[in-house]
Amino acid sequence: MKILRPVAGFLPTYGYFSNYCDSFEGRILDYGSNCGNLLKSGPLNPANYTGVDVDEFALYVGKVRFPKAQWLHHNRWHPCYNPDGDDSFVDLPEVDLAFSYSVFSHFWFEEFIHTLQRIKAKQIYLSYCDIKNSKCVEWFREQLTDPEEIPTDEKFIYLVDNYVSREVPNKCAKFTSFWNTEYLVHLLGRFGKVEAFPPPERWYQSCIRINTA
Numbered sequence: 502m503k504i505l506r507p508v509a510g511f512l513p514t515y516g517y518f519s520n521y522c523d524s525f526e527g528r529i530l531d532y533g534s535n536c537g538n539l540l541k542s543g544p545l546n547p548a549n550y551t552g553v554d555v556d557e558f559a560l561y562v563g564k565v566r567f568p569k570a571q572w573l574h575h576n577r578w579h580p581c582y583n584p585d586g587d588d589s590f591v592d593l594p595e596v597d598l599a600f601s602y603s604v605f606s607h608f609w610f611e612e613f614i615h616t617l618q619r620i621k622a623k624q625i626y627l628s629y630c631d632i633k634n635s636k637c638v639e640w641f642r643e644q645l646t647d648p649e650e651i652p653t654d655e656k657f658i659y660l661v662d663n664y665v666s667r668e669v670p671n672k673c674a675k676f677t678s679f680w681n682t683e684y685l686v687h688l689l690g691r692f693g694k695v696e697a698f699p700p701p702e703r704w705y706q707s708c709i710r711i712n713t714a
């Protein structure tokens with residue numbers, strides 16, 4: 502097994518999504534699950550949970566922690582999370598609820614749409630970075646050395662390592678996308694009823710909820 506990077510640090514993402522989601526009943530998909538912070542941080546039944554990630558080692562750790570959950574790997578290309586990957590996409594199970602914390606925040610336009618076309622859920626909750634939320638923008642910039650300013654009047658823009666771009670590189674250390682909320686809500690309208698919410702206290706990323714029914 503290829504170890505791409507250490508597993509994600511613990512973040513109580515169940516607490517994050519419980520600000521927007523009233524009931525976690527039914528089958529759950531955690532897209533970009535890493536080692537299962539969502540499961541670790543809330544009272545979810547592992548037997549109802551499927552985690553998907555490009556990081557085989559993170560999934561292995563998830564499986565050791567929660568053997569009753571389902572863990573799916575795909576070797577999908579990402580410029581920083583999986584630069585040697587390909588265009589494969591694993592078949593996702595049909596679920597009631599899909600959650601994705603800090604995954605679409607690192608997706609570019611085409612990947613955002615491509616992935617949502619493949620998630621089969623009644624409701625989808627995903628976090629994203631609001632270009633007009635200076636706390637969020639500055640938090641990501643602070644992780645970098647001498648980063649460029651993010652122009653707040655764009656529909657979307659990428660911060661690639663420390664420079665601002667509209668292009669996706671073959672490989673980079675960090676990739677974050679920032680979105681104009683109105684534009685994103687309009688763009689995702691093709692998937693159902695879309696609502697956007699600001700981040701809860703002490704969090705930086707905003708949340709999109711899509712009711713696909």
Ligand SMILES: C[S@@+](CC[C@H](N)C(=O)[O-])C[C@H]1O[C@@H](n2cnc3c(N)ncnc32)[C@H](O)[C@@H]1O
Binds near residue numbers: 555
């Ligand atoms: C910032 S981490 C967030 C991990 C987890 N959601 C959490 O909150 O702890 C982003 C995760 O997305 C995964 N990822 C990136 N591209 C992916 C893709 N196309 N499909 C599935 N997972 C992906 C990465 O491997 C990484 O585990």
